Amino acid sequence: MQSRIDETTMNERRAAEGRTAHERADAPSILVTGGTGTLGRLVVSLLRDADCTVRVLSRRSQGDGEGIEFVTGDLATGEGIEGAAEGTEIVVHLAGSNKGDEQKASNLVREASRAGVRHLVYISVVGADRIPVTSSVDRAMFGYFASKLGAERVVAGSGLPWTTLRATQFYELALLTAQQMARLPVIPVPAGFRFQPVDAGEVAARLVELALGSPAGLAPDIAGPRVYGMAELLRGYLRARHLHRLLVPVPFPGQAAGAVRAGANLAPDRAVGRRTWEEFLAEHARAPSDSRSRAASGN
Ligand SMILES: NC(=O)c1ccc[n+]([C@@H]2O[C@H](COP(=O)([O-])OP(=O)(O)OC[C@H]3O[C@@H](n4cnc5c(N)ncnc54)[C@H](OP(=O)(O)O)[C@@H]3O)[C@@H](O)[C@H]2O)c1
Numbered sequence: 001m002q003s004r005i006d007e008t009t010m011n012e013r014r015a016a017e018g019r020t021a022h023e024r025a026d027a028p029s030i031l032v033t034g035g036t037g038t039l040g041r042l043v044v045s046l047l048r049d050a051d052c053t054v055r056v057l058s059r060r061s062q063g064d065g066e067g068i069e070f071v072t073g074d075l076a077t078g079e080g081i082e083g084a085a086e087g088t089e090i091v092v093h094l095a096g097s098n099k100g101d102e103q104k105a106s107n108l109v110r111e112a113s114r115a116g117v118r119h120l121v122y123i124s125v126v127g128a129d130r131i132p133v134t135s136s137v138d139r140a141m142f143g144y145f146a147s148k149l150g151a152e153r154v155v156a157g158s159g160l161p162w163t164t165l166r167a168t169q170f171y172e173l174a175l176l177t178a179q180q181m182a183r184l185p186v187i188p189v190p191a192g193f194r195f196q197p198v199d200a201g202e203v204a205a206r207l208v209e210l211a212l213g214s215p216a217g218l219a220p221d222i223a224g225p226r227v228y229g230m231a232e233l234l235r236g237y238l239r240a241r242h243l244h245r246l247l248v249p250v251p252f253p254g255q256a257a258g259a260v261r262a263g264a265n266l267a268p269d270r271a272v273g274r275r276t277w278e279e280f281l282a283e284h285a286r287a288p289s290d291s292r293s294r295a296a297s298g299n
Contacts, residue, residue: 027051030211031085031117033075033108034094035068036060038172039123042204043092044068050212057084057095075104084108085115092121092211093155099143102150109158121211122155122164123203124148126196126221130264132255142256161215165207168223168267170200171280178237178285182245189231191249192261196268197233198224199275223267225276236277242287 030047034040035056047054054068061072073080075095085091091112095104105122112120125148133139133146155162174197181187206222228236231247238245259265 027053028089028212029053029055029087030090030092031055031057031088031112032092032094033057033104034096036062037094037096038170039200039204039207040094042201043094043207046204046208047092047211050208052212055084055088057081075107076100078107078110081107081111083111083115085111085117088115089117090119090121090211091117092207094123094207096123096148096151099147101144101147102154105151105154109154109160112160113158118161119211119215120155120158120160120162121207122152122162123207124152124164124166125265126166126168126223126267126270127259127265128152128166131259134256135254137254138256141252141254142260145256156217163210163213163216163219165203165210165219166221166267167203168196168198168221168265170203171197171224171275171277171284172200173197174233174277175237175280175284178234181234182238182241182243184245186246186248187234188250189234189247190252190257190260193230193252193257194227194260194263194266195230195233196223196227196266196271197277198222198273199280202273202275221267221270222272223270224273225271227263227266227268227271228277233277236281237285240281240285240287242289 027050030052032040032044032054035044036058044054044056048067056068056070057073058070059072059074062070064070071084073084075081091108093105093108125145128145128149131142131145133142152164155164174195203222210216210219234247
């Protein structure tokens with residue numbers, strides 16, 4: 001009861017000061033692009049926990065939530081993004097897709113500059129600067145890395161104070177890939193490919209720390225605790241789902257694939273993530289029979 005009274009009093013005091021219970025006078029107002037995505041949702045939630053006022057840019061219109069304002073716009077075409085950064089101090093740019101991230105960054109930077117934001121934060125990918133994308137074969141499979149590097153350059157050349165964090169692949173992406181590949185009775189696995197996936201929640205926490213700190217330029221990479229062969233990642237998933245598939249190594253052509261085989265997408269000296277692939281799978285990829293027996297035993 002006491003805490004209810006305290007809360008009510010505090011809310012009244014804050015209301016009198018023109019703020020909601022979740023907004024501190026010194027908490028910044030932040031635009032998050034990609035705030036509806038896997039990483040973005042986690043970042044938005046942490047920013048709200050830190051009392052920040054959050055604006056989310058999305059291509060789909062949606063209703064505002066407590067302390068979260070949604071604006072509708074498309075960073076690829078620039079449609080609807082005018083004024084999106086107006087009145088915000090920090091922009092956290094997480095919107096991304098398989099291609100065209102350089103263009104998205106350019107359109108966003110124009111708005112951020114117009115609004116005079118004091119910190120632009122960008123999420124990139126480990127290996128963006130080390131995976132050469134020169135041929136059409138490279139582009140078909142690894143064009144994403146080139147577009148992330150292009151976007152990094154747009155951010156660094158924006159004239160705004162900036163921070164870029166490169167992360168390895170999130171477990172959610174590894175899971176989606178494994179689910180799609182497991183549809184095949186025989187799975188072709190790129191020979192010699194290794195990954196060091198990371199928990200998106202840990203990346204989100206680091207991004208928020210960086211966003212609320214001083215602009216740092218290129219921050220140290222963030223990567224998961226272990227490097228796995230691609231076949232090993234897949235086997236972990238198949239085991240968790242009690243599935244049996246034949247895995248067949250397939251050599252991939254091109255310079256970019258060669259760089260990946262040489263580990264250009266890894267950051268073993270930055271294995272700062274704690275949650276493992278096995279822990280993630282235990283939560284997200286249980287076999288249906290496991291869930292049924294747990295439910296039956298009441299556990
Ligand atoms: N997934 C990984 O393993 C990984 C690893 C390293 C770095 N990253 C980077 O981390 C960021 C987030 O990844 P994620 O996996 O969380 O992405 P995701 O779940 O696929 O979400 C993508 C987000 O980008 C927004 N978006 C895409 N195109 C847009 C456009 N044209 N205009 C405005 N918004 C657009 C989407 O918003 P709406 O659909 O609501 O418009 C959505 O919120 C990306 O920049 C990605 O490159 C990802």
